[in-house]
Amino acid sequence: MKRTQRINETDLIVGRRIRLRRLERHVSQTQLANALGLTFQQVQKYEKGVNRISAGRLEVVARFLEVPIAFFFAPVEAEKRESPTTLHHLQDRRSVRLLQAFAKIKDKKMQAALVRVAELMANPR
Numbered sequence: 447m448k449r450t451q452r453i454n455e456t457d458l459i460v461g462r463r464i465r466l467r468r469l470e471r472h473v474s475q476t477q478l479a480n481a482l483g484l485t486f487q488q489v490q491k492y493e494k495g496v497n498r499i500s501a502g503r504l505e506v507v508a509r510f511l512e513v514p515i516a517f518f519f520a521p522v523e524a525e526k527r528e529s530p531t532t533l534h535h536l537q538d539r540r541s542v543r544l545l546q547a548f549a550k551i552k553d554k555k556m557q558a559a560l561v562r563v564a565e566l567m568a569n570p571r
Contacts, residue, residue, distance in 0.1 A: 456519075458495035460504070463518045465493040467511045469542040481510045 468478055475486040475493075482489070482503060491497040499507070508515045551557050 453495050453498065457498050460499065460518045461493045461495040464489075464499070464507060464511075466542070467513055467517065468493075469539050470546070471511055473511065478507070478510065482506055 468475070475489045479486040479489045488497070492499045504518060505515060508517065548557065548560065551560065
């Protein structure tokens with residue numbers, strides 16, 4: 447009897463978290479693939495949740511991306527409650543760059559001004 451593996455929501459979230467951390471570290475899929483001894487296509491499959499990632503390989507990913515393994519699991523319940531739109535944007539390279547730049551702004555008034563500009567651009571009247 448052939449057993450088929452099904453990807454569940456946790457597998458998808460772990461994949462998203464891999465992608466998020468990879469983008470935060472400015473690491474390409476090819477660089478991560480080389481560190482794992484894989485092709486970049488396999489990394490894509492992990493990130494999209496098409497293929498499950500084994501515990502051993504996840505440990506290597508965590509070490510390479512400089513996070514504890516718990517990073518990939520700790521927020522799973524909270525992330526399940528997030529809207530799909532929010533999760534999608536956390537995977538986008540430009541969104542990650544914007545968040546990183548925003549976090550570097552120390553002046554709270556400047557942060558608020560930037561948020562207001564973004565809101566105006568998103569909802570032109």
